[in-house]
Amino acid sequence: MSNFDYDLIVIGSGPSGESAAMNGAKANLRVAVVDLREEVGGNCTHQGTIPSKALRHAVHQVMRFNRNPMFRNMAEPKWLSYQDVRKTAQKVIDQQVAMRARFYARNNVDLKVGEASFEDDNTLTLVLPDGQTEKFRAKNFVIATGSRPYRPPEIDFNHPRVFDSDTILNFDGTPRHIVIYGAGVIGCEYASIFNGLGSKVDLINPGERLLAFMDDEISDALSYHLRGHGVMIRHAESFKSVEGFDDHIILTLESGKKIKADAFMWANGRTGNTDKLNLDAIGLQADGRGQIKVNDHYQTSVEHVFAAGDVIGWPSLASAAYDQGRSVSGVITNNGTYRKINSVPTGIYTIPEISSIGKTERELTEAKVPYEIGKAYFKDTARAQITGEETGVLKLLFHRETTELLGIHCFGDQAAEILHIGQAIMAQTDGGNTIRYFLEHTFNYPTMAEAYRVAALNGLNRIF
Ligand SMILES: Cc1cc2nc3c(=O)[nH]c(=O)nc-3n(C[C@H](O)[C@H](O)[C@H](O)COP(=O)(O)OP(=O)(O)OC[C@H]3O[C@@H](n4cnc5c(N)ncnc54)[C@H](O)[C@@H]3O)c2cc1C
Numbered sequence: 001m002s003n004f005d006y007d008l009i010v011i012g013s014g015p016s017g018e019s020a021a022m023n024g025a026k027a028n029l030r031v032a033v034v035d036l037r038e039e040v041g042g043n044c045t046h047q048g049t050i051p052s053k054a055l056r057h058a059v060h061q062v063m064r065f066n067r068n069p070m071f072r073n074m075a076e077p078k079w080l081s082y083q084d085v086r087k088t089a090q091k092v093i094d095q096q097v098a099m100r101a102r103f104y105a106r107n108n109v110d111l112k113v114g115e116a117s118f119e120d121d122n123t124l125t126l127v128l129p130d131g132q133t134e135k136f137r138a139k140n141f142v143i144a145t146g147s148r149p150y151r152p153p154e155i156d157f158n159h160p161r162v163f164d165s166d167t168i169l170n171f172d173g174t175p176r177h178i179v180i181y182g183a184g185v186i187g188c189e190y191a192s193i194f195n196g197l198g199s200k201v202d203l204i205n206p207g208e209r210l211l212a213f214m215d216d217e218i219s220d221a222l223s224y225h226l227r228g229h230g231v232m233i234r235h236a237e238s239f240k241s242v243e244g245f246d247d248h249i250i251l252t253l254e255s256g257k258k259i260k261a262d263a264f265m266w267a268n269g270r271t272g273n274t275d276k277l278n279l280d281a282i283g284l285q286a287d288g289r290g291q292i293k294v295n296d297h298y299q300t301s302v303e304h305v306f307a308a309g310d311v312i313g314w315p316s317l318a319s320a321a322y323d324q325g326r327s328v329s330g331v332i333t334n335n336g337t338y339r340k341i342n343s344v345p346t347g348i349y350t351i352p353e354i355s356s357i358g359k360t361e362r363e364l365t366e367a368k369v370p371y372e373i374g375k376a377y378f379k380d381t382a383r384a385q386i387t388g389e390e391t392g393v394l395k396l397l398f399h400r401e402t403t404e405l406l407g408i409h410c411f412g413d414q415a416a417e418i419l420h421i422g423q424a425i426m427a428q429t430d431g432g433n434t435i436r437y438f439l440e441h442t443f444n445y446p447t448m449a450e451a452y453r454v455a456a457l458n459g460l461n462r463i464f
């Protein structure tokens, strides 16, 4: 050991890096985490999950206030500027950074700031903020460098009205009209945020439907509600060019359409952060999207170099990154904490929210699985009537012979939380995973969990 400074160096302090480091430290490894940023938390905390969810929450609160008849009788509608909501996001970021920095200190994990690259199999060079370099030797490495927005070379991202999901956080006005190209998760979430702020939003989708990986009915519901709130969605359109002017931008689509707006946001794809790592020095190569291939144990083709999080591709979620990071050091320390991650829920924070796990109707039909559907509309539950959050549906897909739960799809307020009740049942073995659970156990009332009982009854009534 003596010729190594550390047992483990983790490159990147996002969710996967943090949990790899913590789990390693708990197993008594000497661990260091390096990051380009002076503050820990990764892109997740500074540019991705946390700021977008905090923005979305602030906007959602204003929307609720403005449509609540009780407040409407007392006060004028209120509007927040984008700067106001950004301030609330910054507060959450600061809290997260402080909390995460304490974790590292308490667990004796060394934090180093600088850009990391490999010099040889066991040596990492750090270029420090002042330009000096330092070298550290370690027995094992975890590449947890995450991802960044993919930037097509033909778009001038230096133009002050042209943004991606990182730079949109620096926007210092509230756009009257924004056009978002890319209707994946990021595009749809930011369409909801700007729509909620009162901006006119054009959402340009290169695909045929929004979030095509979701259950069709849920994707349709999202389109319907975004349109209902005034978002202009255009499907099956391809980007041709965007021109930036002093006071507007013009987006031209391959179909010949032109859209003039105050701002343009590119939200189409991400690239793994591998280009600065000098992977050649250790005989590793990233693919065309900057991603690194790993085996089931998060091991690259170099035995002592592991990778986790966005840099390995699917599912590219903070939720999974935490589990992947813990699993990586579970492999390194062999301390029983390795887990193969194969089922991940989707939580999409549009307004309204979407969440799902398991199979979609289309997948079950293609696989010729005899399934049935049980549904509960939020408007029919007492809790939703009380809260006023009546838009939404919980949809259970289950095997019509065994009543085994095969898929859960939820659209509406708190969908990402509601889903976890069904997820827990779905994970049961030895016959425990059936929708009968929802009829054989009493749930608090009134709660949104009641929707499971209503949906189970609705589904079982279809079976003859
Ligand atoms: C707008 C947006 C919203 C999102 N919302 C959600 C959500 O609601 N739920 C969810 O689960 N996921 C969400 N995600 C995805 C989530 O943020 C990512 O999956 C997660 O951040 C990946 O974590 P990671 O550990 O791979 O590293 P990251 O969080 O990407 O962090 C990597 C770190 O590595 C550092 N680094 C990179 N290269 C080097 C180098 N050479 N040397 C030193 N340091 C380096 C970077 O500075 C960075 O701090 C969202 C993403 C975006 C962009």
Ligand SMILES: NC(=O)c1ccc[n+]([C@@H]2O[C@H](COP(=O)([O-])OP(=O)(O)OC[C@H]3O[C@@H](n4cnc5c(N)ncnc54)[C@H](O)[C@@H]3O)[C@@H](O)[C@H]2O)c1
Residues within 6 Å of the ligand: 150, 182, 183, 184, 185, 186, 187, 189, 267, 268, 269, 270, 271, 288, 289, 315, 316, 317, 346, 347, 348, 349
């Ligand atoms: N609530 C959430 O869970 C949440 C929210 C926002 C983002 N995210 C994560 O961020 C990821 C990115 O979202 P998105 O909406 O930007 O895009 P996306 O992953 O939905 O992809 C959009 C399109 O870009 C293409 N693409 C992806 N990477 C590319 C690259 N490097 N070069 C060229 N084309 C590329 C894809 O094939 C796809 O057609 C999501 O996959 C998701 O994992 C999650």
